[in-house]
Amino acid sequence: MQTLSNRTGAALFLAPLLLFLSLAYVVPFLGVAGWSVTLPEPGIGQYSVLLSDPLVQSVFIRTFRICAIVTLASVTCAYAIAFLWVRGTPLQRRITEFCILVPFWISVLTRAFGWVALLSNRGLINTWLQSLGFISEPLALVRNEFGVIVGMTHFLIPFAVFPLASAMRNLDERVLLAARGLGASRTRIFWTVFVPMTMSGIIGAALIVFVFALGFFVTPAILGGGRSVMVAELVYVRLFQSPDWGLAAAISVVLVLIVGALMALLFRTLKPAQMV
Amino acid sequence: MAEPSRAAELKAEGVSKSFGSFRALNDLSLDIGRGEFLTLLGPSGSGKTTFLMILAGFESPTSGRLYGDGVDITAQPAEQRAAGMVFQGYALFPHMSVEKNIAFPLRVRKKPEAEIRTRVGAMIERVGLVGHEKKLPSQLSGGQQQRVALARALVFEPGVLLLDEPFSALDKSLRSAMQAEVKRLHEETGTTFVFVTHDQSEALALSSRVAIFHHGKLLQVGDPRQVYERPASRFVAEFLGEINMLPVTGVHRNGVGTVAICDERPIRLLNGGDHVGDAAVLALRPEHITVSPEPKSGFNSITARASGATYLGNTTKLELRTRAGAKLSVAVPHETAALALGSDAVWLNWPTEQGFLLPGGGH
Numbered sequence: 010m011q012t013l014s015n016r017t018g019a020a021l022f023l024a025p026l027l028l029f030l031s032l033a034y035v036v037p038f039l040g041v042a043g044w045s046v047t048l049p050e051p052g053i054g055q056y057s058v059l060l061s062d063p064l065v066q067s068v069f070i071r072t073f074r075i076c077a078i079v080t081l082a083s084v085t086c087a088y089a090i091a092f093l094w095v096r097g098t099p100l101q102r103r104i105t106e107f108c109i110l111v112p113f114w115i116s117v118l119t120r121a122f123g124w125v126a127l128l129s130n131r132g133l134i135n136t137w138l139q140s141l142g143f144i145s146e147p148l149a150l151v152r153n154e155f156g157v158i159v160g161m162t163h164f165l166i167p168f169a170v171f172p173l174a175s176a177m178r179n180l181d182e183r184v185l186l187a188a189r190g191l192g193a194s195r196t197r198i199f200w201t202v203f204v205p206m207t208m209s210g211i212i213g214a215a216l217i218v219f220v221f222a223l224g225f226f227v228t229p230a231i232l233g234g235g236r237s238v239m240v241a242e243l244v245y246v247r248l249f250q251s252p253d254w255g256l257a258a259a260i261s262v263v264l265v266l267i268v269g270a271l272m273a274l275l276f277r278t279l280k281p282a283q284m285v
Numbered sequence: 286m287a288e289p290s291r292a293a294e295l296k297a298e299g300v301s302k303s304f305g306s307f308r309a310l311n312d313l314s315l316d317i318g319r320g321e322f323l324t325l326l327g328p329s330g331s332g333k334t335t336f337l338m339i340l341a342g343f344e345s346p347t348s349g350r351l352y353g354d355g356v357d358i359t360a361q362p363a364e365q366r367a368a369g370m371v372f373q374g375y376a377l378f379p380h381m382s383v384e385k386n387i388a389f390p391l392r393v394r395k396k397p398e399a400e401i402r403t404r405v406g407a408m409i410e411r412v413g414l415v416g417h418e419k420k421l422p423s424q425l426s427g428g429q430q431q432r433v434a435l436a437r438a439l440v441f442e443p444g445v446l447l448l449d450e451p452f453s454a455l456d457k458s459l460r461s462a463m464q465a466e467v468k469r470l471h472e473e474t475g476t477t478f479v480f481v482t483h484d485q486s487e488a489l490a491l492s493s494r495v496a497i498f499h500h501g502k503l504l505q506v507g508d509p510r511q512v513y514e515r516p517a518s519r520f521v522a523e524f525l526g527e528i529n530m531l532p533v534t535g536v537h538r539n540g541v542g543t544v545a546i547c548d549e550r551p552i553r554l555l556n557g558g559d560h561v562g563d564a565a566v567l568a569l570r571p572e573h574i575t576v577s578p579e580p581k582s583g584f585n586s587i588t589a590r591a592s593g594a595t596y597l598g599n600t601t602k603l604e605l606r607t608r609a610g611a612k613l614s615v616a617v618p619h620e621t622a623a624l625a626l627g628s629d630a631v632w633l634n635w636p637t638e639q640g641f642l643l644p645g646g647g648h
Contacts, residue, residue, distance in 0.1 A: 183376035186343055189363045190370040191390040191437070201389075205380040 038265065041258045048255035055259035065243070065260065072240045075157055075229075076222040082162040083218045084211060087169035091210075094170065095177040109167050117164060121231040124160045125151055128232075152234030160232040161225055168221060169214035176210025209278055216275040220268050240264055292320040292477045293353055293368075293444025295340060300349030302335055309335040311501040313349070317445075322471050322478045324488040327498030328524070334449060336498070337481050341447050342366040353444070369438030369446040369476075373453055375430045377422040383409070383433050384418040390441040408436045411473070412466070428459045435470060445477040452487070464491055485525045489513060497521050514570075515558070519643050522568050529574070529613040531567045531587075536560060536642060543642065548607045552585040553637045560642040573639040574615045576603065576625055577632050584634035589613060591625040605633065 045055055059065050094105040112120070127133050128150035135147040150156055184206065188198045204211075226241035233239070238246070240260060247257035295317040302310040310332045317323050325333035338344040339351065342363030351359045358366060367390075378386050387408055391401045409415055412432040422430055431451060438446055448467070452460045468491055471478050482488055488495050489509040496506045497520075505517045516522035519530075533545040533552070543557035547567055554567075580586035593604040601622035605613045613633065617625070625631045 181374070181376060183372045183374060184378060186363075187370065187372055187376040188378070188389070190341055190343070190368065192364050192367040192393045192441070193389070194364060194393075197393065202378060206378075208380070 038261075042262050043258075044254055045258035045262050048258065055255040056263075058256055059259050059263065065256070068238055068240055068243045071154075071237060072223065075154060075161070075237070075239060076219050078158050079161045079165060079222045080215050080218045082158065083165045083169045084173075084214050086162070087166050087173055087214060088211070090166065091170045091173035091177055095174050109170055112164070112167055117227050118231075120164060121160055121228050124156065124163070124232055128156055128159065151232055152236055154233070154237045156232035156234075157229045157237050157239070160228040161222055164225075164228060165218045165221055169218050172213040172217065173207065173210045176207040176213075180206050212278045213275060216271055216278065220271050220275070223264065223268055223271075291442055291444060292475055294319045294355070295445060295477070295479075296352040296355075297336075297339075298350045298352070300336070300339060300346045300351065302332075302339060302344065303347045308501050310339070310346070313503050315496060315503060315506065317477060317479060318494075320475050320477055322468075322480065322491060322493045324480045324482060324492035324495045325498060326482060326485060326488040326495050326524075328483055330500075331498035332501040333481050333483075333496075333498040335501075337447050337449055337479065340445070340479060341368050341370050367441070367443055369441070369443035371431075371434045371438050371446070371448045371451045373450045375422070375434040375451075377430060377433055377437070379422055382419050382421060383414060383425070386422065386433055387436045387440050389437060394441060404440055408440045411470075412436045427455050428463060431455065431463055432466070435467070439470065439474060439476070442474070443476065445479060446474075448478065448480045450481055450483070452482075452484075460487075467491065489525070497524065499524075515556075515641060516568070516643075519566070519568075522643065527571050527614065529569045529571060529615075530643075531569065531607065531611050531613070532609070533565050533567045533642070534563055536562055536565050542637070545642070547585070548587040548609050548611070550585075550587050552587075552640075554585075554640055554642065555638045557640065557642045560644060562644070565642045565644060567640055568643050569613075569635055569640045571613075571615045573635045574613070575634050576615060576617050576621050577634060578624070578628065580632045581634040584636055585640070586632045586634045588630045589633050590630050591622075591628075594622050594626060605631075 046053060048055075090105060090109065093101050094109065095102075097105060115123075125132070129135070129152075130147040130149075132151070134150065135144075138144045139147065150159075180203070185198060185202060188202045193201070224241050225239060226245065229237065229239045230242050230245075233242075241264075244257045244260050244264075247253045247260070297313055297315045297317075300310055300313045301308070313332075313336065325336060327333045335344060339346050342358075342361060342365075346359065349359075350357055353361075353366070378389065381389070384405055387405045388401050391404060396404075409418060412435055414429065414432055414436070417425065417429060422433065425433065434451070451467075452463055455463060464487060467478075467480075480488075480491060492509060494506060494508055495512050497504045497512060499520050505512055505521050507515075512521060513525050516525060522528050531547055533547045536543060536545040538544075538559075542553055542555040543560075544551060544553055545557075545565070545567070546552070552567075557567075575581070575584075587607060589605040589607045591603055592606050595602040595604075596619075597616065600616040601619050603615050603617050603622050603625055605615065605625075607613070615633070
């Protein structure tokens, strides 16, 4: 694909970026890692707190639960969208493409408040349902885990679409024809041939979504209303509200390690080129 | 093992197919007999693969009808038609083992598990894949993948097996081994085989009949010998193998055959065809021509001058020019080539039973 000289050229262009990333991320992170073993006193005390404190543990468990549900929901929706994008009629493809790209132009904050406007007690959905007489009391759709999951899923779907669409595009059309020719129904082909053959895309999409979801801050902070705190928000609280910088740093280090491990897994499953 | 009663009989009637403004198939009618081995032969873009896709049910004709065992199947989708099909590049299921690939059509048909096991086992044995049952297609060689594709397409005993250039990815020696294998499977199963290729020697070697396609039209159908020795047109003559074209004049028929003038010499053709008229082209396969210092009696002979030679290993390909300037090429023993190159003129001789006339101006 690329010649060696092309690669060297690319490396030269990428060098400043690499320098910037290491100055902006790696160096400060090393500082944070330093805090985690020095504040308030030297030692690994903060890590043992992390392992024993029920509050920290419950936040981690909640984070993993939310991330798992969000991953499942995003990948399922994204699979349908990617399918339409890759295998739909030209018009369907164009519309799908538009719908995938538009969310990228709207900031995460705007989107979170948009969901609040839709889901809150006096929001659109509750007002409609009440005026149509389906419910008498507003449903609790926001300021809880449900709201967080809806907001995060909405944000992450487009990221899952790309690896899935790429896997679907790479699939050899003749294999699907062969399955039809051998007498298989469309449903059967979908479940026994199409889905297994796009499995690398599914795994890749799931890992990308899960990794992104782990570090979410804005969406859970707004849609969770302080009641379903996730790890990133806990770090924020420990830094700025009930200062305990050592613990905040230790949590950050653990989070980075988990994300790093998942990324390693991701790169083993997918070639980077497949993710775009 | 032969089960000729299961073999299907297909019939295409006035089938045309257009993709936008491109006419891929033009008013094609063809009968495919029960249990025959029919090859669809033609250059790429000639419509042969389109016709195969229509037979399989993956494409529907723009006009015309298709019958399977006398029943109109034009509107029947591929999954109901269930012809066995071997694709170019095999199209195996990459996530399934050899065994599971072959079992797929039986699973689709909800056969009992015990029956599936016996039939898959027998098929694996028949195509020589014992010991590879649990492997994935990516762990097999090209020839082995080809065998899996054949086994998968034949295991449910389809009435017809369609093969789309199945050997195009194989090297030459493997290719001839697989050709023999396909021929054997045809004899053993007795199923109707329809085989697409652009390789004329493959077509002649395998088939009971060859159908030659060009620009979306079916030019000629016949057994290999017929189409090779009696092509109906210049395209068929040239496509089926090397051929020399010599302009002739004064063509007329007498009691025993056709006589004409070729390069100022009278020639006799016992099987020249029914072409009559002043100008025509004499088509001569190179293997029927011998080169000698003197004309051979009882043969048609003309003189020519050697203009070049190419060493081919077992023979030398000699390039010659007649006095009138027509070009010929003939494969000859090396000594004959040396002799021809060393002399001003040699005689080209061919038996009166060989050579046939085609309409049209000369080269």
